[in-house]
Amino acid sequence: MAAVAQKSRFGGAFWTVLAWVVALIFFFPIFWMVFTSFKTDADAVKPEHLLFFKPTLDNYLNMTENYDYWRFAINSVITASFATLFALIVGVPCAYAMAFNPSRHTKDVLVWMLSTKMLPAAAVLYPMTFLTKNFLDVFDTHFLVILVLCLINLPIVIWMLFTYFKEIPKEIIEAGKMDGVSTWGEIKDILIPLAWGGMASTALLTFIFCWNEAYWTVRLTTTEAATLSKLIEGNRAPEGLFFGRLSAVSTAAVGPIVILGWFCQKQLVRGLTFGAVK
């Protein structure tokens, strides 16, 4: 008995160490990026300064001074938040109807919605530029970025919500109906409180996808609505040495979302079920 306990304690220690090692390996590139952001561009490529160097904040100062970091950051926050919000506003009723009043076609509609997500963006880039710039005159507006981000994430939002809603016993909603609660009342007073956790996870994931979207946000904006992904595009290969600069810009661009992810880690771990947990 003692031997077994011994063995499992040793085994436990081994797995713990392994988990830590793997986690550190996975995190290393991000650490390295943050680390490099405090080096000058010249130091960043010098092997003799690989680990030891004079740390500097110049890269961050340069970024805020010459590249107007805050404007991009604020745009990212605005567009990602509103896109998430609108995706939920449009998605919740739709998923509600699909989950509680399914018709013969519900599954097909869901499958079709997901398949719109597979359409390659590059295939419609030119028509989109054309339409938004010359016909609708909404190019480079927050409205357009929010709309596009909302639309490209809508299928996933609906699907996730659908799976959460399906887990809610139908009887609860039926009981509400008996009491003469309106549809809106059902959603507001019964559904949302019950599916709160799932909705929060959906919102989080959508926000992350919006923040990191880099195809449309780069190509449908110029200055007004440009987000952090555009700042990255401008800095990913400037002329000259740039590892230090780029690391700082990258750190500043992914920093907020990584920290948000850390805080909401528990929510994500619990919430990303996609209906897989029965």
Added chain:
Amino acid sequence: MFSIRKTALALAIGVASATTAASAQELTIATVNNGHMINMQKVAEAYTEETGVKLNWVSLEEGVLREQVTSDTATGGGQYDIINIGMYEAPIWGAAGWIEPLEFGDDYDVEDILPAMRAGLSHEGTLYAAPFYGESSMVMYRKDLTDAAGVTIADNDSWDNVKAAAAAIHDPDNGVYGACLRGKPGWGDNGAFITTVANSFGARWFDKDMKPQLDSPEWKAAADFYVDFLSTYGPPGSEGNSFNEILALYNEGKCGLWIDATIAASFLEVDGVAYAQSPNAGNPVGANWLWAWALAIPAGSPNAEESQKFIEWATSKDYVQAVGNHPDFGWGSVPTGQRASTYALPEFQEVAGFAAAEMAAIESAAPEATELKPYTGVQFAAIPEFQEIGGAFGQEMSAALSGAKSVDEALAAAQSAADAIMREAGYY
């Protein structure tokens, strides 16, 4: 005839004119994210102060800038008042009527702009873009190593001599590679360099019927030489190296010699750099390339007048003075390669050891179409289809360099791609 574009244009202009009143004092400028352009944002604060014109800057990576500016201009413009284009776009876009011709007052002294630059940025004698800074290419090498090895590199040396010099200083065990050259795919990356090699071997991109010539013996000789040279004496991973990567390597002392843009000289932080004009076997196109980042106005821009004024200021002699006297920058940071007068400034000569070599390189380049090559451009052909052709060519050459394909296979594939593109475009 149903035409979306014209309707769109009319619509766009309608909308634009409705909003002009508010935006007349505001210019949106798209630039490539290079040092001189970023400096301009600071220097131009004085311009804003003086004229009250507010400037919005969009700085982008070269490829993304090209993509964005092209899609905007091709759909009738409207997003940018001033665009930063290269020597490749200027003549093509001028011919297509996408950008406005530029006319400047006497103070501006157009004659002072280096003739090669003017030629490269014009279409049928009309200037369509004003050079903000320009460059050619040249050999940069470590004098300490060549001296120690007892070899020399002369101006317009033969390729064999340059190769012998690289062989003499090649010492990979101590981390020094004989030659660092561009290998990263892209018509402006490895394509630019290989074309200059090909030019010096007497090759050309197209014949007088615009048929691609990549299957010619001259191209074969040039490509063979390039692949052999770089794979023997280049650093590992050369197929991914372009300007930035090699700059880092050179500053680390890992390159014996480097043939690249003259602008590199102002980035080099090591001592003992010597310069030589690019190797040449006496071809008339020049041994080196010719490039400029220039400023242009998209056609139909509602702020054309203000834009023209800004361009006039940003590419003037005064601008050079403004950078030279700016507390943050100084004479080492002035844009070069655009005006003869810049090279005559004693303050500039003092800090720029490479000035003479750069000016000579630029002056020897001949971008105009000739009997020999029926297209404008030195390291590219100024036709709309070249981006695609050059892109395919760059990928093939990179594949040849890393040994995924033989040089013959790569050239054949590039030739057939080029042929398909030219046929598709209706040339023959």
Added chain:
Amino acid sequence: MSKRRIPRLLQTPAVVLLLLWMLVPLSMTLYFSFIRYVLNSTRRPEWTTPSISNWRGFGNYEYVLFSARDFWLAVQNSLFIVVCILIFTVILGLALAILVNRTFPGRGIVRVLLISPFFVMPAVNAVLWINMILDPVLGLNGLAVGGINNVIAGLREFPVLGAFFSMWPEFEPVSFRATQTSAYAVIMMVTWQWTPFAVLIFMTSLQSEDEQQKEAAILDGASAWSRFRNLTLPHLARPIAIVVMIQSIFHLSLYAEIEIVSRGNGNKNLPYLIGEFTTNNIGAASAAGIFAVILANIVAIFLLRMVGKSLMD
């Protein structure tokens, strides 16, 4: 109001929005794919205006399929990259999820570290990996190989052992931008970014695993492997399906990574091929776009019909 009408009404905004989003640009793409349409042409200026008089029938499709370069490479590679990433992320994700599902000191921190890559922007991911980690001279890859070579060179100096080490070759760092290797670089960096996503999903469902069943199996003397094989894996079948589906959706349209690693050299997918045509030839780009839509739909049919539908029950 009838019982049917309200649910329909509730679905309408989403359905209409997605329909518009899909149909409007797509029908323009379809139209462009049947006409001659180039952004700029010195020989044929009439082609620069999208007009029905430039009708070309299936000419653009023929050009993309038979004359232009790399179509099949792009199709093959699109699938190759996606399949490799899927295999790696699922296996790694499973292993890691099981590894961190136990309670141990610092589990919260380990999880946080482990899922961080998922929040990194694709372009940042690509630039970070290809320049600072994988570069064969200046990146950690090059420095590490250089370091190993130096150590071996040092060992050669030893009296007896030196003879043994002098038989060792000098290591050459692998260049990840080459034609032969660039696809692997993309696979590596995307796997790094998306493994955390798989971990998240697997972890969630591992927590709902029936512990009693497991304990019973332990008492029955089932080995760890057979417990995993017979209990955990079936339990994870649905989450695996979800990971596969969501990732296929995202990875079929990889773009930034391919551009940054090798400019499409030796490694391009359909979106990148379309991007190459878009420099001038919009007609061909649109035809390639329609092919990409078809490919996406084939994949969608496989995935959604086989995997997705069962998920919705």
